[in-house]
Amino acid sequence: MSHMSESLVIRGPGQLDLEALPVQAPAENELIVDIKLGGICGSDLHYWKHGSSGASVLTDPMILGHEVVGIVQQAAADGAGPTAGTPVAIHPATSCGTCAQCTAGRSHLCLDGRYLGSAAHRPHTHGGFTTSMVVPRRNVRPLPEGVPLEHFAMAEPASVAWHAVNRAGSVTGRRILVIGAGPIGLAIVAVLRLRGAGEIVVSDLFPRPLDTARRLGADRTTSPGEPGGEETNVDFDTTFECSGTPAGLSQAVEATRGGGDVVMVGNQRVGDVPFPAARAISKELRISGSWRFQNEFDEVVQALASGQLDLTPIITHIIDWSDYNRAFELASRPSESSKVLLAIGPRHQVDAK
Ligand SMILES: [Zn+2]
Numbered sequence: 001m002s003h004m005s006e007s008l009v010i011r012g013p014g015q016l017d018l019e020a021l022p023v024q025a026p027a028e029n030e031l032i033v034d035i036k037l038g039g040i041c042g043s044d045l046h047y048w049k050h051g052s053s054g055a056s057v058l059t060d061p062m063i064l065g066h067e068v069v070g071i072v073q074q075a076a077a078d079g080a081g082p083t084a085g086t087p088v089a090i091h092p093a094t095s096c097g098t099c100a101q102c103t104a105g106r107s108h109l110c111l112d113g114r115y116l117g118s119a120a121h122r123p124h125t126h127g128g129f130t131t132s133m134v135v136p137r138r139n140v141r142p143l144p145e146g147v148p149l150e151h152f153a154m155a156e157p158a159s160v161a162w163h164a165v166n167r168a169g170s171v172t173g174r175r176i177l178v179i180g181a182g183p184i185g186l187a188i189v190a191v192l193r194l195r196g197a198g199e200i201v202v203s204d205l206f207p208r209p210l211d212t213a214r215r216l217g218a219d220r221t222t223s224p225g226e227p228g229g230e231e232t233n234v235d236f237d238t239t240f241e242c243s244g245t246p247a248g249l250s251q252a253v254e255a256t257r258g259g260g261d262v263v264m265v266g267n268q269r270v271g272d273v274p275f276p277a278a279r280a281i282s283k284e285l286r287i288s289g290s291w292r293f294q295n296e297f298d299e300v301v302q303a304l305a306s307g308q309l310d311l312t313p314i315i316t317h318i319i320d321w322s323d324y325n326r327a328f329e330l331a332s333r334p335s336e337s338s339k340v341l342l343a344i345g346p347r348h349q350v351d352a353k
């Protein structure tokens with residue numbers, strides 16, 4: 001029996017619409033999940049504004065969204081895995097499993113990998129902003145009953161943050177600067193607090209996300225160009241660059257002590273960007289890139305389930321997905337919002353707050 005789902009489809013810049021699409025028949029080891037919440041991410045906004053995200057260019061219509069949680073509607077036919085009614089989070093990545101990166105334990109760097117809601121390959125990989133979605137069992141993580149689903153809606157960006165903190169080595173007792181207080185920067189603050197970082201300083205242009213950073217455990221916040229900032233914002237052991245701007249990269253190199261670590265998390269524009277290489281060399285900085293995550297997703301789901309990690313302060317809005325244009329507008333204004341969630345579902349069933 002085939003049925004239809006409603007999906008938020010992007011066809012080109014500004015061409016976003018809810019469309020009815022048939023749900024494919026699940027394989028033996030696949031389940032059908034009714035998606036309930038979906039976080040709007042930077043890449044979704046890029047596809048919406050420009051029809052591309054980094055080097056990934058839309059050539060065909062694609063369902064957006066890779067930060068989704070929901071309820072199992074139909075268990076896998078082979079009988080294994082979560083049963084109907086179980087709340088679940090969805091790991092958005094799949095990898096080939098056989099290449100050199102996959103076998104070396106770096107499946108997130110697999111060149112043949114797929115990610116929900118991504119136009120990196122053709123055909124594009126449809127995302128999770130949809131009422132019903134067929135998902136392989138290995139991508140589904142059962143969640144505890146009794147914890148509201150919105151606690152897990154940040155599982156994907158939190159995994160990006162968790163992975164970035166792992167890239168820095170030990171952060172215990174260290175003096176740390178986070179440049180850029182978008183959802184990822186904010187999640188990094190919460191993960192750093194959990195890992196026993198020493199002092200955490202956060203820098204951003206806007207006061208609202210800096211308030212959130214303090215709620216999540218930042219000791220101090222600053223804005224670029226603030227009086228006295230240049231003298232006090234130096235000599236950090238580790239800096240996380242989460243702004244994705246060349247100015248942020250320069251600030252990271254300047255603010256980190258000799259022999260310290262810089263982790264580049266924010267996506268820079270494609271191509272060359274200016275970089276103070278001589279300073280980085282003479283300070284012997286260890287500079288690491290950080291890209292997505294793999295098994296960190298499971299650690300994050302556990303930390304969210306136990307309440308050790310609470311990222312709900314980062315969620316500023318939950319909006320009925322029929323109001324998608326307003327939600328996307330809001331998500332692209334960092335002075336007003338951090339994470340905007342879409343409440344996904346047949347319109348008569350949605351109870352957005
Ligand atoms: Zn994301």
Ligand SMILES: [Zn+2]
Binds near residue numbers: 100107
């Ligand atoms: Zn691979």
